[in-house]
Amino acid sequence: EPEVTQTPSHQVTQMGQEVILRCVPISNHLYFYWYRQILGQKVEFLVSFYNNEISEKSEIFDDQFSVERPDGSNFTLKIRSTKLEDSAMYFCACTSPTGEYEQYFGPGTRLTVT
Amino acid sequence: GESVGLHLPTLSVQEGDNSIINCAYSNSASDYFIWYKQESGKGPQFIIDIRSNMDKRQGQRVTVLLNKTVKHLSLQIAATQPGDSAVYFCAEMAWSWGKLQFGAGTQVVVTP
Structure with a gap:
């Protein structure tokens, strides 16, 4: 069964550093999303991406965040200058443009900012 | 503001x-x-969904009920098993392929 993959599984970085989180969505899916989950809290929407542009973004997704689909398979989330409060699990999700609207989630990247 | 809880x-x-x-x-x-x-250390895993034009939908051992009058959603799990122990989130979507807005989560603990 096709699945979403994410790398790395755990990223530790110092405050102020740039990080790039990577995702490989399911191959025939065209809508892509990033969510985050601070430890013990609910999953929060960050951004959606379709047709090589941002469809929607939340208040969390400020100028420090960016997304990119550099090739036909990868979908990345970049945080330019990390803050302590960026520590969280980051989930990539995707969905097909036809049929059901179910979003398939990856296993997540745990980001720890020190 | 609007929320799911x-x-x-x-x-x-x-x-x-x-x-x-x-x-x-x-x-x-x-x-x-x-x-x-x-489940602990994993991403959210789809269980079941329902559109707003439906009141009930059944899957394997799971049933989702939607009451639009009182804006209430429930998940019923039949014959709960140890493997059902996890955090369960409801989520809503306002339009096709839009963002999911998640609720706070319920921890289900299955005891022998």
Whole structure:
């Protein structure tokens, strides 16, 4: 069964550093999303991406965040200058443009900012 | 503001019993609702969904009920098993392929 993959599984970085989180969505899916989950809290929407542009973004997704689909398979989330409060699990999700609207989630990247 | 929330943070269920997890939502424009299961250290896993034009949908051992009048969603798990122990989230979507807005989550603990 096709699945979403994410790398790395755990990223530790110092405050102020740039990080790039990577995702490989399911191959025939065209809508892509990033969510985050601070430890013990609910999953929060960050951004959606379709047709090589941002469809929607939340208040969390400020100028420090960016997304990119550099090739036909990868979908990345970049945080330019990390803050302590960026520590969280980051989930990539995707969905097909036809049929059901179910979003398939990856296993997540745990980001720890020190 | 609009939100999706869960009534019970923790639900303890005896193995073999049925579980009911409840969720309240406030966005009357939401068209699509999903229940996700999240095991420790993993991403949310789809369980079952329902469109706003339906009241009930059944899957394998799971049933989702939608009451639009009171903006209430529930997930019923039949014959709960140890493998059902996880955090369960409801989520809503206002338009096709839009963002999911998640509730706070309910921890289900299955006891032998």
